[in-house]
Amino acid sequence: EPEVTQTPSHQVTQMGQEVILRCVPISNHLYFYWYRQILGQKVEFLVSFYNNEISEKSEIFDDQFSVERPDGSNFTLKIRSTKLEDSAMYFCASSESWAQGRTDTQYFGPGTRLTVL
């Protein structure tokens, strides 16, 4: 069964450093998402991406964050200058299609645990 993969599974970085989290969505999916989950808190939406551009972003997704689809398979989340409060589990998700009145399932990857020291 196709699945979303994410690398690395755990990333440790120093405050102020840049990190890139990588995701390989399911191959025929068109919509891509990043979510994060701070330990003990709920999963929060960060950004959705379609047709090589951001379609929606949350207030969490400030200028320190960026997303990119550098080739036909990868989808990345970059945090430019990490802060202690960026420590969280980051989930990538993808979905196949969307049509008016029909919501398609989002498939989530296993997550990358980011620890900022």
Added chain:
Amino acid sequence: QQQVKQSPQSLIVQKGGISIINCAYENTAFDYFPWYQQFPGKGPALLIAIRPDVSEKKEGRFTISFNKSAKQFSLHIMDSQPGDSATYFCAASISGGYQKVTFGIGTKLQVIP
């Protein structure tokens, strides 16, 4: 108004018992209510979902009950098994837009033999 409130945050159920997790929402624009199951080290996986035009949906041992007027929905796991031990998230989203899923806080379910 975008919140989805979920309770309890942890639940211990005897094998064979019924596990019940409750959620409430505020935004009446939500029209898709999925439940996700998450095992340690894995991402959330869709378990079952419902739209507000039905009051109940059943898939195997899993049933969603939906009360549109009260803006509440719940997950019932019948004949709970140790393999059901996981974290369960209720969620909500709005069709007709990019699918930002709003999650509840999660319920950690432990089914004991």
